[in-house]
Amino acid sequence: xxxxxxxxxxxxxxxxxxxxxxxxxxxxxxxxxxxxxxxxxxxxxxxxxxxxxxxxxxxxxxxxxxxxxxxxxxxxxxxxxxxxxxxxxxxxxxxxxxxxxxxxxxxxxxxxxxxxxxxxxxxxxxxxxxxxxxxxxxxxxxxxxxxxxxxxxxxxxxxxxxxxxxxxxxxxxxxxxxxxxxxxxxxxxxxxxxxxxxxxxxxxxxxxxxxxxxx
Ligand code: CO
Numbered sequence: 001x002x003x004x005x006x007x008x009x010x011x012x013x014x015x016x017x018x019x020x021x022x023x024x025x026x027x028x029x030x031x032x033x034x035x036x037x038x039x040x041x042x043x044x045x046x047x048x049x050x051x052x053x054x055x056x057x058x059x060x061x062x063x064x065x066x067x068x069x070x071x072x073x074x075x076x077x078x079x080x081x082x083x084x085x086x087x088x089x090x091x092x093x094x095x096x097x098x099x100x101x102x103x104x105x106x107x108x109x110x111x112x113x114x115x116x117x118x119x120x121x122x123x124x125x126x127x128x129x130x131x132x133x134x135x136x137x138x139x140x141x142x143x144x145x146x147x148x149x150x151x152x153x154x155x156x157x158x159x160x161x162x163x164x165x166x167x168x169x170x171x172x173x174x175x176x177x178x179x180x181x182x183x184x185x186x187x188x189x190x191x192x193x194x195x196x197x198x199x200x201x202x203x204x205x206x207x208x209x210x211x212x213x214x215x
Pocket of ligand 1: 040
């Protein structure tokens with residue numbers, strides 16, 4: 001039987017270190033969680049949400065999947081969103097992609113990868129929406145990295161157009177949706193600039209779904 005004893009040992013050391021710094025750490029957390037942030041990121045092991053923004057347990061509600069995709073009909077992601085917005089009342093939703101994303105790369109390499117190709121179709125849709133811009137980038141790595149950025153912006157748009165977020169804004173909730181991307185090579189987060197805090201801002205960007213208007 002394999003027990004991963006070394007990980008359990010590390011856990012004991014971590015827990016006692018936390019108690020050493022803050023004896024009430026776990027008893028406080030066991031009562032309530034009040035995170036201000038919902039993180040929607042990639043499952044990539046190199047992009048751990050809490051660590052890269054240096055926040056302890058209890059501060060970030062997290063949803064991760066391959067290539068940080070927000071699909072209109074994904075009950076998993078939508079349930080996380082609803083709980084975060086309506087129950088936890090987070091103030092910020094951070095969609096965080098990362099450069100060199102394996103999911104984004106796989107979506108564009110023309111190979112077959114099995115089941116995951118069905119998920120990566122969402123990334124291929126993003127690429128199709130921006131194909132002219134992507135065609136003009138000759139360097140393959142740069143093209144993938146640009147698609148990583150465009151994917152974040154597209155997923156921000158998807159978050160903003162969920163019933164959950166639109167309902168919260170209509171009710172006057174203080175809620176902002178942020179577009180971030182992380183550089184695995186240097187550990188630095190970049191803000192891609194799209195930060196949306198109301199239906200009016202979504203409308204002004206021409207990002208509100210179901211409105212047929214020129215962008
Ligand atoms: Co990734």
